Amino acid sequence: MISNKMKTLLVGSSAIRAMFEEGKRLAAIYGEENVCDFSLGNPNLPPPESVKKAIIDVLDEDEPTLVHGYMNNSGYEDVRAKVAESINKRFGTSFAEKNIVMSVGAAGGLNVILKTLINPGDEIITFAPFFGEYRNYASNFDAQLIVVPASIPDFQLNLEEFEARITPKTKAVIINNPNNPTGVVYPVETIIGLAEILRKKQKELGNDIYIISDEPYRELVYGDVEVPYITKYYDNTIVGYSFSKSLSLPGERIGYLVIPDEAADSEDLIGAANVATRILGYVSAPSLIQRAVAKCLDEKADINFYDKNRQMLYNGLTEAGLECIYPDGAFYLWVKSPLESEFEFVNMAKEHQLLIVPGTSFGCPGYVRLVYCVSPKTIETALPKFKALMEELKKH
Amino acid sequence: MISNKMKTLLVGSSAIRAMFEEGKRLAAIYGEENVCDFSLGNPNLPPPESVKKAIIDVLDEDEPTLVHGYMNNSGYEDVRAKVAESINKRFGTSFAEKNIVMSVGAAGGLNVILKTLINPGDEIITFAPFFGEYRNYASNFDAQLIVVPASIPDFQLNLEEFEARITPKTKAVIINNPNNPTGVVYPVETIIGLAEILRKKQKELGNDIYIISDEPYRELVYGDVEVPYITKYYDNTIVGYSFSKSLSLPGERIGYLVIPDEAADSEDLIGAANVATRILGYVSAPSLIQRAVAKCLDEKADINFYDKNRQMLYNGLTEAGLECIYPDGAFYLWVKSPLESEFEFVNMAKEHQLLIVPGTSFGCPGYVRLVYCVSPKTIETALPKFKALMEELKKH
Structure with missing residues (x-):
């Protein structure tokens, strides 16, 4: 009985929820500290x-x-x-x-x-x-x-x-x-x-x-x-x-x-x-x-925090052999999928407890998005996993 | 270049703005304290x-x-x-x-x-x-x-x-x-x-x-x-x-x-x-x-404040000869227009520095709405004006 427009939207939303549930499932198996969630743009930084x-x-x-x-x-x-x-x-x-x-x-x-x-x-x-x-x-x-x-x-x-x-x-x-x-x-x-x-x-x-x-x-x-x-x-x-x-x-x-x-x-x-x-x-x-x-118009959140994350993630993924767009702004890293189907790559990443978003969600298949408004610890934990993932890909 | 729906809505909104402007005009002539605005449901009461x-x-x-x-x-x-x-x-x-x-x-x-x-x-x-x-x-x-x-x-x-x-x-x-x-x-x-x-x-x-x-x-x-x-x-x-x-x-x-x-x-x-x-x-x-x-779910604003206003406004307008619906809830008084066209009544009220809303705005012509989430002073100032308005109507 929900509207026709919402029926379609609910399907898309179930996909997002499925990913969220998958994250929880992985956390239960491997421990929360070992699952690296790069999917959600929720600033991991308090306001000034x-x-x-x-x-x-x-x-x-x-x-x-x-x-x-x-x-x-x-x-x-x-x-x-x-x-x-x-x-x-x-x-x-x-x-x-x-x-x-x-x-x-x-x-x-x-x-x-x-x-x-x-x-x-x-x-x-x-x-x-x-x-x-x-x-x-x-x-x-x-x-x-x-x-x-x-x-x-x-x-x-x-x-x-x-x-x-x-x-x-x-x-x-x-x-x-x-x-x-x-x-x-x-x-x-x-x-x-x-x-x-x-x-x-x-x-x-x-x-x-x-x-x-x-x-x-x-x-x-x-x-x-x-x-x-x-x-x-x-x-x-x-x-x-x-x-x-x-x-x-x-x-x-x-x-x-x-x-x-x-x-x-x-x-x-x-x-x-x-x-x-x-x-x-x-x-x-x-x-x-x-x-x-209105009292804080000259303030902003600590951009150095994001900048450090940016450098660490960009350098780490580039070293691992991934092709990344160097970001001048925001807190997203845009990465070329090493596999033709980025969905396949996203799924393989999941096996390494890495949660990333397929580019198709942004109207651009063949790429994936990572957020770096995460804790530096998440990036540190993730980098060896990305290396292992790229090693695995070479073997295929 | 605004959308067709908005064009229509903008006309209606201009009517509201016109009333608002009229209030300001009256305030400039008669002094703000003498203009009684019963049109806006903005609680005149602080939160608990x-x-x-x-x-x-x-x-x-x-x-x-x-x-x-x-x-x-x-x-x-x-x-x-x-x-x-x-x-x-x-x-x-x-x-x-x-x-x-x-x-x-x-x-x-x-x-x-x-x-x-x-x-x-x-x-x-x-x-x-x-x-x-x-x-x-x-x-x-x-x-x-x-x-x-x-x-x-x-x-x-x-x-x-x-x-x-x-x-x-x-x-x-x-x-x-x-x-x-x-x-x-x-x-x-x-x-x-x-x-x-x-x-x-x-x-x-x-x-x-x-x-x-x-x-x-x-x-x-x-x-x-x-x-x-x-x-x-x-x-x-x-x-x-x-x-x-x-x-x-x-x-x-x-x-x-x-x-x-x-x-x-x-x-x-x-x-x-x-x-x-x-x-x-x-x-x-x-x-x-x-x-x-979530910490205030058992609290509520001081309902006695509204109750006193309710009694004062209902009694006052009834005494002045207006037919009012006795309100059991909210902070509105619904009053039968003594003139067939409530717009005419609303305009006459304006001449007495009383701002009220025509019932047609609520899909019910022939009535007017007053809010009583105002300061008691506003009601005190208004009651003699309503009496004078009703006297004037009798003369017609």
């Missing part, structure tokens, strides 16, 4: 100390009816003003309070902006490999997700193939920068190229096409890598942001959308995003944590 | 002191990566077990952890269960007057909302008219007990009557029809009034609950669904609600507040 202090300060300083009460569906005005100011300071933009819509994480924000924009049958383009939930979010609004094939081996944006897929039905393009699952960052030249194609196509088709830039990993970049702020290069850009990774708060469901004045019909977009936040049942982003993150 | 203590205890006692991290999409297992235990203790039910799905408020819960159940074109029945958002929630999933006309003057459920509206397309019935906007509570006999009709019709049609019981006001009842726990009377019942009013936490977006084992296909429902929570972009209910409310 300032977050706890900020929460307590909000509770001590502000009126409880303000802290826990309804506010504008788009969020507290003072919080939104502070967020705008912080973005402006960092990226040289000029957003105001009204351009910010606080959201239930980046996932909530993406659903709000899709509800705002999409008519059934519209097309949304994204680039393989991509965060698998985009497919579900598109389906929530009966849009078709059009996937641009991966650009192998650099996993940058394949702009030629992209241009070929723009049609009169194209309403939006989702990009994820830094990218999950590859850890690749798209540099400013790539963004400029993307913007040029879109401006040309908009003119040709007489339509607006929006870039939706999904940026939960914006703060997680290593060395001197920069993540371009796309609103500066293309007017019809909506940014979706989350504090899940930057402040290690994935359970708190807190993020925001940026809707610039420069975007076509921006006033309607801003108004509709407000209404969509309400009617999708979010009503608003959670209140206490909204006020708390 | 124990909530603040619970939040700080969670921050002090639990690991930060647990408190702020991802958990099962349905919520923390220990929180769900405590919620189940608390319901069982109070209502003599026998739910387990797996029957509870933590949600982003009641609004989030309703959207999750509709995503779980509804195919496009399905019918959802509700009873006028009803919480206006039901229309939007149904539309989110392309269901048709079928409205049973109000039972005047008692505003109980019109079961005869209800039965006549059940068709092979009927998938669910939403009831709101205690009711927003009337404050009426449906007693056990009414629920038994409703259940009998549904069982008969299920058999006749060979379909399952689910009651979705929306219960954000469950704890807000006065005197010895009891709100029946519907799962005890009808197997295919899903309960949606919120801590927004019971603990005065509407901004925190925290509630839960109850999906009993006795419901048809309950295992699929539970699994699909978990997936729906994820793909609708909620991902989970917010984490810290989940853990905090």
Whole structure:
């Protein structure tokens, strides 16, 4: 009696659950400390100390009816003003309070902006490999997700193939920068190229096409890598942001959308995003944590922790003979499957108590994804297992 | 360029905003203290002191990566077990952890269960007057909302008219007990009557029809009034609950669904609600507040505050000559418009700096709704204004 859409989704979800159960089964046999789970992007890192202090300060300083009460569906005005100011300071933009819509994480924000924009049958383009939930979010609004094939081996944006897929039905393009699952960052030249194609196509088709830039990993970049702020290069850009990774708060469901004045019909977009936040049942982003993150806009989780993991995992797997994409951002390592079928490789890895995710989940077969937001101990334990796995493969 | 659905919704939202702006305009002319806003259900009451203590205890006692991290999409297992235990203790039910799905408020819960159940074109029945958002929630999933006309003057459920509206397309019935906007509570006999009709019709049609019981006001009842726990009377019942009013936490977006084992296909429902929570972009209910409310399940906001307001407003308006439904629950007063068009009455009230909501917003013209979760001062200021308004009406 569940809906037809959910029937299909439940099958997919059973596969994930099966993997989870498999992990538990392996832990029971080999001991939990010997099972290396690289499948789930749950930061193994506490939030900065300032977050706890900020929460307590909000509770001590502000009126409880303000802290826990309804506010504008788009969020507290003072919080939104502070967020705008912080973005402006960092990226040289000029957003105001009204351009910010606080959201239930980046996932909530993406659903709000899709509800705002999409008519059934519209097309949304994204680039393989991509965060698998985009497919579900598109389906929530009966849009078709059009996937641009991966650009192998650099996993940058394949702009030629992209241009070929723009049609009169194209309403939006989702990009994820830094990218999950590859850890690749798209540099400013790539963004400029993307913007040029879109401006040309908009003119040709007489339509607006929006870039939706999904940026939960914006703060997680290593060395001197920069993540371009796309609103500066293309007017019809909506940014979706989350504090899940930057402040290690994935359970708190807190993020925001940026809707610039420069975007076509921006006033309607801003108004509709407000209404969509309400009617999708979010009503608003959670209140206490909204006020708390506004006090921590200059903070971020200890990126060195991830950086060390990144080096250790990348070096270890490369030494073991695996071909890995060097990640400039996020906390994912994207690895070429040494077997044609990455499912076979994933299953063999399981025999070595290594849990990794097949690339097909991200629209890109032949690869696997590992997360490195795990404890360093997990990586240390895993490296000899990967070596043994690669030895075994050589024998075949 | 916003979607067609949103275009329509934006018009409706502009009407609400217009009223809000009108309130600000009146405040500028007459002084804020002289404008009596009875339009918004934002509790003017702090949460119990124990909530603040619970939040700080969670921050002090639990690991930060647990408190702020991802958990099962349905919520923390220990929180769900405590919620189940608390319901069982109070209502003599026998739910387990797996029957509870933590949600982003009641609004989030309703959207999750509709995503779980509804195919496009399905019918959802509700009873006028009803919480206006039901229309939007149904539309989110392309269901048709079928409205049973109000039972005047008692505003109980019109079961005869209800039965006549059940068709092979009927998938669910939403009831709101205690009711927003009337404050009426449906007693056990009414629920038994409703259940009998549904069982008969299920058999006749060979379909399952689910009651979705929306219960954000469950704890807000006065005197010895009891709100029946519907799962005890009808197997295919899903309960949606919120801590927004019971603990005065509407901004925190925290509630839960109850999906009993006795419901048809309950295992699929539970699994699909978990997936729906994820793909609708909620991902989970917010984490810290989940853990905090689990420590406050026996607490509730000071109901005496609302009770005093209720008496004062009901007595005052009745004395002024208005016909009011005596509310047994929630914090709304439902008043018959003394003019045929309640819009005219609402506009006249505005001239007296009284902001009230037309019944048409709840599918029931000829009535108006007032909230009494306001400060007692607002009611004191308002009563002479209502008297003056009624005097003016007599002169016409």
